[in-house]
Amino acid sequence: SQQGEEDPQALSIQEGENATMNCSYKTSINNLQWYRQNSGRGLVHLILIRSNEREKHSGRLRVTLDTSKKSSSLLITASRAADTASYFCAAVKISSGYALNFGKGTSLLVTP
Amino acid sequence: ETGVTQSPTHLIKTRGQQVTLRCSSQSGHNTVSWYQQALGQGPQFIFQYYREEENGRGNFPPRFSGLQFPNYSSELNVNALELDDSALYLCASSPYMDEQFFGPGTRLTVL
Numbered sequence: 001s002q003q004g005e006e007d008p009q010a011l012s013i014q015e016g017e018n019a020t021m022n023c024s025y026k027t028s029i030n031n032l033q034w035y036r037q038n039s040g041r042g043l044v045h046l047i048l049i050r051s052n053e054r055e056k057h058s059g060r061l062r063v064t065l066d067t068s069k070k071s072s073s074l075l076i077t078a079s080r081a082a083d084t085a086s087y088f089c090a091a092v093k094i095s096s097g098y099a100l101n102f103g104k105g106t107s108l109l110v111t112p
Numbered sequence: 113e114t115g116v117t118q119s120p121t122h123l124i125k126t127r128g129q130q131v132t133l134r135c136s137s138q139s140g141h142n143t144v145s146w147y148q149q150a151l152g153q154g155p156q157f158i159f160q161y162y163r164e165e166e167n168g169r170g171n172f173p174p175r176f177s178g179l180q181f182p183n184y185s186s187e188l189n190v191n192a193l194e195l196d197d198s199a200l201y202l203c204a205s206s207p208y209m210d211e212q213f214f215g216p217g218t219r220l221t222v223l
Contacts, residue, residue: 031210033211035214040149040151040200040217040219041216041217042114042116042202042214042215042216042217043155043202043204043214044114044214045211045212045213045214048210048211088154088155098143098145098160098167098168098206099145099157099160099168099170100145100147100155100157100204100212101157102147102154102155102156103154104152104153104154105154
């Protein structure tokens with residue numbers, strides 16, 4: 001399975017600090033996606049990085065992908081209390097169907 | 113707001129009963145996927161439909177079944193409910209095999 005596995009499981013920081021979450025997966029992929037979930041509600045897509053890309057930015061988000069290590073990282077800069085949520089990575093391999101295979105996520109707490 | 117809606121929001125059933133959950137996708141999204149998320153876990157892929165045909169299935173038994181309709185709506189049916197079926201059920205739609213847009217979910221409790 002190309003399931004994503006996030007690390008750490010929980011992260012607590014103060015507003016203004018940067019938050020880094022890591023993701024590892026097992027097989028070759030076509031793309032890797034990051035999602036955010038607030039309080040057990042629906043997931044919100046944050047960013048998609050394709051297997052031929054190494055880095056991608058979107059606002060305060062920076063995602064890197066290292067296919068040789070089968071790993072990705074999500075950096076949130078200048079964190080805000082509103083960033084408090086669970087973050088999930090999902091590795092996607094189109095030949096295996098276009099399912100999003102999620103890990104258990106990283107729970108981020110940003111305190112004022 | 114993703115434009116994907118789900119009903120009902122909450123549901124309580126007893127073991128052995130059957131349940132139907134509904135999802136309305138964004139117009140033009142011909143792919144819909146369903147996920148089960150147990151408390152404290154990540155979402156687990158149940159199945160996916162593309163143009164009304166099942167396009168992939170996760171590790172769920174046949175008592176989990178689905179339908180997709182031409183009007184961009186879909187259903188998840190679960191027969192013979194078990195206590196472990198208690199979870200948040202999420203549907204997600206996509207215009208193509210890319211970013212998925214999730215609904216708010218249906219919280220199912222099986223007693």
